[in-house]
Amino acid sequence: MALTSSTTDATQIIKVHSDRIDAAMAIQFKEDMRNQAEGGATRVVLDLTSVEFIDSSGLGAIVAAMKQLGNDRRLDLAGLHPFVEKVFRLTRMDTVFKLYPTLDDALSATAD
Amino acid sequence: MHNGKCLDLSFAATESEASAGIAQLSQRLSAQGLPTHKAGDVKIALAEAINNVIEHAYADITPAKVKVRCRLHQNWLEILISDTGNPLPGFRVPDGIPASLGSTIDELPEGGFGWFLIHELTSDIRYERSNGCNRLSLRFDFPKPS
Numbered sequence: 001m002a003l004t005s006s007t008t009d010a011t012q013i014i015k016v017h018s019d020r021i022d023a024a025m026a027i028q029f030k031e032d033m034r035n036q037a038e039g040g041a042t043r044v045v046l047d048l049t050s051v052e053f054i055d056s057s058g059l060g061a062i063v064a065a066m067k068q069l070g071n072d073r074r075l076d077l078a079g080l081h082p083f084v085e086k087v088f089r090l091t092r093m094d095t096v097f098k099l100y101p102t103l104d105d106a107l108s109a110t111a112d
Numbered sequence: 113m114h115n116g117k118c119l120d121l122s123f124a125a126t127e128s129e130a131s132a133g134i135a136q137l138s139q140r141l142s143a144q145g146l147p148t149h150k151a152g153d154v155k156i157a158l159a160e161a162i163n164n165v166i167e168h169a170y171a172d173i174t175p176a177k178v179k180v181r182c183r184l185h186q187n188w189l190e191i192l193i194s195d196t197g198n199p200l201p202g203f204r205v206p207d208g209i210p211a212s213l214g215s216t217i218d219e220l221p222e223g224g225f226g227w228f229l230i231h232e233l234t235s236d237i238r239y240e241r242s243n244g245c246n247r248l249s250l251r252f253d254f255p256k257p258s
Binding site: 066083086 | 127128130131134135152155156159160163166167210213217218220221222223224225226228229232
C-alpha cells in the first residue's frame, strides 16, 4: 500500500494512495503507517480522500495505527467518503477520532 | 414476473482474491441496477461475510473456494455465500453485539465488528449447514418510495 507523507507547521499529513483499506491490506497498512509516522509531528492527519471503501479489518488497522503513535501524539482523519464515514459512525469510532470532510478542514482546525 | 438477475462469482479463499472478487461483484451489481444508496451497504456486508469465511471457516484447514450467488430483484437483493469450511459456532448466525470501545485508547478494539455490521446493514440473515457446506444468505430490501 502506498502512503506519502508531508509536514506543515506542527502537523504531519499522511496520504493513502489506495481506493480501499480492507482485510487484504490491513497488516501492510499498519506496518507502513508505523514507518511513515516514525519521528513525525505530534499531530498526524490521515488523508483518506482516495479511499472509497473500508471494512472492519481496515478500521481495525486505523485504530492500531493510532495506538502505535502513543499517548503524546494524535491521529485525525480527513477526506472521508460518505460510505467510509458511515462505517466509523456505525461502529461509534466517530466518537474516538476527529473526522474532517476535507484535508483543508483538518488543516484549518489546527488551532484547537 | 421475472426471477431476478443472477450474478455468480467464485474465487479462492484468500484475502487478495476476495478483495478483487468483492470489488468486481459490487461493480457488476451496480451495473445491473442496484440502487446507489444501497451499494455501499451491500459491499461492506459482503466483505465482512467473505472475510469471516476466510479468517474463520477456513482457519486451520486448507482453504478451498468461496462461491457467491447474487439475485437482484426490483426491490430486493439476495446474496448466497457458500463455502466448505468449518461451520459457524453452534451452527447459528452470531448475534453481532458490537465490540465495546473501552475507556482508554489502549482498550480500543481492533476487530469484532464484522457480524455487527452485517446485522446492521442487512434486512435478513439465514444460515444453513448441510453436506459439509456452509450457506449464508443475506437479504437487502430497498422498497421504492411510493
